[in-house]
Ligand SMILES: O=C[C@H](O)[C@H](O)COP(=O)(O)O
Ligand SMILES: C=C(OP(=O)(O)O)C(=O)O
């Protein structure tokens with residue numbers, strides 16, 4: 127197996143507007159304008175009060191008094207099956223949060239990669255199979271995963287479906303927040319306990335969609351992104367002078383930035399200055415995704431210099447994206463041993479510096495998939511094609527997710 131590397135895209139300014147990396151090539155600009163108009167008229171998916179609540183909870187994590195548990199699909203899909211999965215995944219995240227909270231004696235904020243995770247950055251603009259070259263799949267908000275010219279053609283009307291599907295997912299999550307059916311023994315009275323309401327997050331990648339859903343907070347007059355509570359900027363679009371950072375700087379939501387092993391302290395200091403000039407705990411999260419083989423070498427200097435600058439950024443570990451490997455058959459996978467090793471190193475680095483290891487960011491599903499390898503009921507290389515359904519990156523299945531929650535609870539509690 128070979129490691130799958132990532133290289134941040136180089137930006138180039140176009141006119142006075144910052145360059146937006148990783149955007150689809152929409153075939154019909156008039157249709158894009160029409161869709162943007164439709165989205166501008168839709169009600170907000172999340173309220174400013176909810177986003178402010180998430181920010182306050184993240185501020186507690188940033189000051190060492192809570193943890194963030196972010197998780198869900200790499201790429202959500204449209205359709206009824208995905209809605210059932212969203213309910214199951216929300217239940218799994220709540221269970222994991224309970225495990226982590228009991229093991230660490232800290233409140234754990236569960237945040238789904240859900241209700242908006244429909245756009246994907248890709249390493250290559252096209253994909254070639256058996257001599258046929260087509261545009262890469264960029265998430266259900268852009269095109270379809272099937273390998274035909276019709277399915278891969280970017281269709282802006284999919285952004286309206288992304289909005290509608292997000293609204294459906296949110297309905298289910300809100301219902302779960304009210305009754306919490308998936309936490310064993312949970313009753314209305316137990317809601318006071320370690321399980322928090324679940325909120326939603328996604329990568330703010332598709333700027334036509336995100337910009338169309340920016341709303342004004344009637345209480346403050348501020349601008350906020352109404353597409354999700356917590357938005358993040360990916361490793362491939364985190365250029366400090368790029369359009370994604372400009373977008374995030376212009377909204378009041380809590381924002382996160384993915385940070386890979388090629389990041390420099392100066393890049394993170396510049397991002398902190400642009401995204402969190404007021405140094406307000408809860409506003410900015412750095413999600414580090416270094417890879418088990420690089421984290422010990424790369425993370426200490428980044429954390430050391432950013433925290434020495436006075437930035438109150440929350441630090442969270444994504445042990446998935448630096449540990450992707452491709453099998454000889456071309457399937458992307460990840461080993462539980464690499465994932466747990468990166469989490470262990472993440473905690474050790476923060477403990478050594480005296481900063482707070484503030485949580486986890488995971489790709490997972492409650493379904494019994496065979497996409498990541500290992501675990502207490504191990505998935506073996508020969509199992510991979512038995513139930514591999516991800517349209518993008520390999521996810522932990524239910525058992526592997528719970529394994530990781532128990533492992534992390536133990537590590538956080540003892541290190
Ligand atoms: O999360 C998704 C992937 O890491 C990202 O889209 C890159 O995947 P790719 O290398 O298959 O394009
Ligand atoms: C693309 C992703 O991550 P990253 O930007 O860290 O590569 C992702 O979270 O699916």
Ligand SMILES: [Mn+2]
Pocket residue numbers: 200201447489518519
């Ligand atoms: Mn992914």
